[in-house]
Amino acid sequence: MTELYDPLHSLREGDWFKLICGASFQHLPAVRSLTLAYTLAGADCIDVAADPAVISAAKDALQVASTMGNEAKQRGFGFCGRPWLMVSLNDGEDPHFRKAEFDSDLCPGDCPRPCEKICPAQAITFQNGSEAYSGVLDQRCYGCGRCLPVCPHQLITTRSYVSAPFAIAPLILSNGVDAIEIHTKVGNLPDFKRLWNAIAPWCAQLKLLAISCPDGKDLIDYLKEIYQLIQP
Ligand code: SF4
Ligand code: SF4
Incomplete structure (x- = not known):
């Protein structure tokens, strides 16, 4: 039943089904469509970039999916409940974000300002x-x-800016994500520590913390150091 659905069960059983949108994939309409399609298909987890706009697009789709879930099941789709929303953070790379901008001196005086009305963030x-x-x-x-x-x-355009991962982490986690995946690699402990210090205050709200690290020399020692750092 939908209300008893727990994505962790799939993880334990080994049939975890996750949509990986990609840490640098920020095409919002595609994120929305993919999240909706994969949720209705029964995904356990939606993994998106650490970008507030991307997270918002995925959450919009999850909301829409929740209204379509019963019909999807009747039609034979695999929908079983709301998947976890996961955000991928890379401890060594600075994420890119966007901001809108325009020169209000160019706005005609009689414009009804649809931009102001549509902005969800005032x-x-x-x-x-x-x-x-x-x-x-x-x-x-x-x-x-x-x-x-x-x-x-x-008149409205966007500009890109770069933020340090540890600076963006609280903004991401205050958006109500369920899980995070930290991408690291052997030798990155100082960067991992900085990121972890930013994430740690939010850990109680997380349902899952995943750490992804490519195999290689000194991997076990590195993972032990990480364990020492993050153990409860
Ligand atoms: S929509 Fe907004 S930015 Fe565009 S002209 Fe009107 S007031 Fe200016
Ligand atoms: S100004 Fe508002 S509507 Fe425009 S990109 Fe920023 S948050 Fe979105």
């Missing part, structure tokens, strides 16, 4: 007065891209 503001700011509030924008296509004058 990140677009229009203020009056010589000192007032109009445009995108950088701290609030998480790069979901919803505002771009609604501007009738195509």
Whole structure:
């Protein structure tokens, strides 16, 4: 039954079914569609990039899937419940993100400002007065891209920026993800430690912590060091 569904059971039984969107895959419509399709097909886990916009797109799809689950089962799909939402973090690479931007001086005075209405983060503001700011509030924008296509004058663009993994971890984990996978490699202990220090306060909310490390010389010693660091 859906309410008793536990993805951990699949992991224990060895039939874990996971969608790996990829740590650098940030095509939001595709993330939405893939998450919806794989959830209805019975995936246990949806693994997405550590990007707030990507996480939001996946969560949107999970919400839609929850309304279609019963019908999907009647049609013979494998849907068994809400899969875990997993985020992949790489301890040695800086993730790339997006922010929207536009020059409000170019906005026609009679524009009904659909950009402001559609933004789910209230990140677009229009203020009056010589000192007032109009445009995108950088701290609030998480790069979901919803505002771009609604501007009738195509004034809104995005710019990329890079953030350190340990700096982005709290932002990611405060978004309600169920699981994380840390990608590391032998010799990366200082980077792993920095990332772990940022993640540790959020561990109680996680259902699963996975660590992925390629095989090679000194692997066992490295994994022991990691274990010493993260053991409860
Ligand atoms: S991309 Fe646009 S709609 Fe999305 S959060 Fe940023 S300003 Fe808002
Ligand atoms: S929709 Fe475009 S033109 Fe209209 S207020 Fe927003 S950015 Fe300006």
